[in-house]
Amino acid sequence: MSKFFYGIEDLFVNYLFAPYDFFRFMENWWSSNSVNWIFFVIGFVAMIYWMKELKLFNDRGEEDKSISSHSYL
Template sequence: MSKFFYGIEDLFVNVLFAPYDFFRFMESWWAANSINWVFFIVGFIAMLYWMQQLKIFDSRGEEDKSISSHSYL
């Protein structure tokens, strides 16, 4: 069973996170954190899209706004 976990470790350390080793040794903070900034921007755009979709459903009146709670309350 330990070989299974060592295999997972090897996958993440030597394969999936290998590009981060390149960025770790850069002198510029901005260049080293460029991947993080890309993820932040993509997440922010996704949040804006999600908020726009919520507004569309709210303006159409398709959202269920009925007040309900558990029967034992």
């Protein structure tokens, strides 16, 4: 069973996280964390899009706001 967990360790350390070793030795904090900032920007854009879509549904009145819309309420 230990070989299974060593195999998982080898997969992640030597293959999947290998591109992050490039960022580890950079001198600049901004370039080291560029991947995190890219994910942050993507998440922020997705949140803005989702809020805009929720507002459109609310303005059109398509959401069922009645108390009996769910049986458990």
